[in-house]
Amino acid sequence: MDTSDQEKIERRVFTSFFQGGFIEAFTGIFLLQLGFPALFSRSGFGDWQSALLTLPIALILLIVVFLVRRFVVIPRLGRVKFLPERRRKLSKLIIVPVLTLIAGAIVGYIFAENASLRHIFVGQIPFILLPIIVFSAAAYFLDMKRLYVYGAIVGLIFPLGKYLETVIVSRNTLPATILFTAFVFLGIAIVFLVAFLRKYQEPEV
Amino acid sequence: MKELENQGKKKTTDSLSEIMNIDRLVHSPARLSILTYLSVVEEGDAVYLLNQTGLTWGNLSANVTRLQEAGYIEVVKEFKEKKPHTLLKLTDKGRKAFQGYQNKMKGLLDIKGLFPGRDVE
Numbered sequence: 417m418d419t420s421d422q423e424k425i426e427r428r429v430f431t432s433f434f435q436g437g438f439i440e441a442f443t444g445i446f447l448l449q450l451g452f453p454a455l456f457s458r459s460g461f462g463d464w465q466s467a468l469l470t471l472p473i474a475l476i477l478l479i480v481v482f483l484v485r486r487f488v489v490i491p492r493l494g495r496v497k498f499l500p501e502r503r504r505k506l507s508k509l510i511i512v513p514v515l516t517l518i519a520g521a522i523v524g525y526i527f528a529e530n531a532s533l534r535h536i537f538v539g540q541i542p543f544i545l546l547p548i549i550v551f552s553a554a555a556y557f558l559d560m561k562r563l564y565v566y567g568a569i570v571g572l573i574f575p576l577g578k579y580l581e582t583v584i585v586s587r588n589t590l591p592a593t594i595l596f597t598a599f600v601f602l603g604i605a606i607v608f609l610v611a612f613l614r615k616y617q618e619p620e621v
Numbered sequence: 622m623k624e625l626e627n628q629g630k631k632k633t634t635d636s637l638s639e640i641m642n643i644d645r646l647v648h649s650p651a652r653l654s655i656l657t658y659l660s661v662v663e664e665g666d667a668v669y670l671l672n673q674t675g676l677t678w679g680n681l682s683a684n685v686t687r688l689q690e691a692g693y694i695e696v697v698k699e700f701k702e703k704k705p706h707t708l709l710k711l712t713d714k715g716r717k718a719f720q721g722y723q724n725k726m727k728g729l730l731d732i733k734g735l736f737p738g739r740d741v742e
Contacts, residue, residue, distance in 0.1 A: 422657075422660065422661060425657060425658070425661050426661035426662075429658065429661055429662065429673060432672075432673075491668070492668070492672075493668070493669065493672060494665060494666045494667070494668030494669025494670070494671070494672055495665070495666045495668070495669065495706075495708075496662045496664070496665040496666070496669050497662060497663040497664045497665070498662055498663060499661070499662060499663055500663070616672065619668045619671065
């Protein structure tokens with residue numbers, strides 16, 4: 417067993433702590449945060465109102481996910497303090513929300529200044545690139561390759577929704593596409609959690 | 622040519638004699654597994670080791686005790702949320718022993734001719 421083997425074992429151990437559908441639930445909530453404001457704003461609510469209506473839903477779901485992880489998943493997997501190198505890499509994960517905020521602010525500013533951009537293809541590029549960048553950063557810092565795939569899926573939803581709008585003419589086609597994908601991810605998360613609970617019993621000490 | 626062959630034979634004999642000096646405490650599959658999983662973290666609890674190694678409570682406990690007695694691992698028993706919680710950590714001595722074992726085994730497995738199809742790099 418050489419260093420690279422040990423690195424593989426360390427990576428496997430680290431990623432095993434994300435079992436139980438945590439990543440899928442998080443992706444689903446991320447998509448809900450995109451889908452609900454789109455749905456609300458198309459139902460006559462203003463942009464700020466739509467965002468404020470979405471926030472409690474996302475917050476409640478995030479709290480549920482973290483509570484399940486804290487009280488159901490971790491006690492079954494055991495508690496571990498990872499090596500300093502891993503903790504350093506993990507601490508850089510803070511770059512992900514910062515990156516999201518900066519990119520969101522830039523996109524918001526560009527759109528506010530050039531309203532015409534919303535109606536042409538160029539306007540879709542940030543919605544494709546933003547999730548890909550955010551998910552890729554998370555994939556790198558968490559050493560989880562499937563996050564690259566999730567980033568690509570999330571990035572493709574917006575153009576897919578826009579395309580479906582041309583096929584199924586309805587003002588709710590785009591939000592419905594995003595929300596459908598969000599619920600698929602949340603469904604997968606529940607399936608993973610059930611499978612996890614079947615595999616790991618609560619230890620009797 | 623003959624001298625080279627003799628040198629090779631001597632090297633093989635020396636390396637084979639290393640087998641006798643291998644750390645038997647580390648060499649057991651259960652203990653090797655425990656040390657491996659403790660070497661990739663700073664510290665971990667018994668549940669973590671139980672899941673990763675696939676050992677039973679009894680087996681894990683017996684092997685942990687042996688490693689603890691040898692000073693290879695440190696065991697801290699505490700109460701977390703009114704439940705007993707056992708935290709395990711590889712000591713410097715344990716890390717050295719584990720690395721020494723790895724190097725010795727790697728050296729042994731790299732001997733040309735000992736394992737057909739495996740060449741010295």
